[in-house]
Amino acid sequence: MSSTRPRLATAWLGGCSGCHMSFLDLDERLFDLAAAADVLFSPVVDAKTIPPEIDITLIEGAVANEDNLELLKHLRERSRFLIAFGDCAVTGNVTALRNLAGGPMLVLARSYRDESNLQPQIPTELPVIPPLVDRVVPIHQVVQVDFHMPGCPPHPDLIWYCVTELLAGRVPNLTGKWKFG
Numbered sequence: 001m002s003s004t005r006p007r008l009a010t011a012w013l014g015g016c017s018g019c020h021m022s023f024l025d026l027d028e029r030l031f032d033l034a035a036a037a038d039v040l041f042s043p044v045v046d047a048k049t050i051p052p053e054i055d056i057t058l059i060e061g062a063v064a065n066e067d068n069l070e071l072l073k074h075l076r077e078r079s080r081f082l083i084a085f086g087d088c089a090v091t092g093n094v095t096a097l098r099n100l101a102g103g104p105m106l107v108l109a110r111s112y113r114d115e116s117n118l119q120p121q122i123p124t125e126l127p128v129i130p131p132l133v134d135r136v137v138p139i140h141q142v143v144q145v146d147f148h149m150p151g152c153p154p155h156p157d158l159i160w161y162c163v164t165e166l167l168a169g170r171v172p173n174l175t176g177k178w179k180f181g
Contacts, residue, residue, distance in 0.1 A: 008033075008168050009041035009050070009057040009161040010085070011075055014064025014095040014136060019086035020044060022153035023058070029160055036167055049061075054078050058085040058149075058159070062095040063137050067130040069165050077146035081166055084145045085159075087180055089138060096136040104132035147172065150180045 016113055026033065030067060033039070040054065041047045050071075057079040063069050101107050108129070116127040131133035139145060149162055160179055175181060 006037040006055045007051060007053060008037045008039045008163070009054045009075065009079065010039070010044065010148065011041070011059045011071055011176055012043050012062075013059060013061030013068040013139070014088070015061030015086065015088040016094070017043075017060070018153040019058075019060035019089075019151075020178060022086075022156050023159055025156040026160055027156075028154075031062045032129075033163065036164075038133065040080055041126045043098065050074050050078060052078055054080065056081045056083070056163060057100075058083045058163075059089050059139055062092045063133060063139060063142055064095055064098070065132050066129045067129040068134060072139055072142055081146045082139075082143065083147045083149055083162065084139050084155055085149050090140075090148045091180070092138045099135050104134065108132070147174065149174065151181070 010020065010023065024030070024044065037055070039045050041049070041053045041057075054075070057075050059072065059075065059082065061068070063072060084090045088095045092099075098104070098107050101110070140148070147160060147162065151158060158174075161177065162172045162174065
């Protein structure tokens with residue numbers, strides 16, 4: 001960690017936000033976390049700007065669109081430790097089921113189909129949907145990941161263990177402490 005207070009970030013890519021709900025389930029330990037580190041970027045704090053230097057970043061979700069891809073790359077560049085946070089980030093999980101549907105345009109066409117005439121009415125006037133990537137991928141297929149924290153979602157005790165070990169300057173030993181699903 002740096003000589004200043006440790007800096008923490010979290011991000012939500014293509015997923016359900018369940019990992020962030022589990023993060024919030026740290027409950028009163030969130031006060032301990034706030035005393036030990038600054039949470040500078042996260043949907044939890046509604047920050048809009050990625051800080052230039054981050055000590056620990058937890059990333060939930062798979063890479064499903066161009067915005068996810070850009071955010072992930074920026075966070076990797078600025079993070080000392082990057083953690084794949086939850087099954088979607090680790091394996092693609094439910095988000096990657098889109099890959100079985102024949103490509104992003106077929107998914108959009110089905111999603112925006114007008115049931116009265118079965119023709120897709122995909123919005124084109126405004127950038128309502130960020131451009132989808134051809135295949136949904138877990139984050140380690142795009143950037144280097146320092147730790148994988150599986151779980152759908154990861155248990156709050158596992159999140160706490162991993163983050164506090166890193167804050168204490170120790171490498172978390174996740175052997176036998178996690179499970180998928």
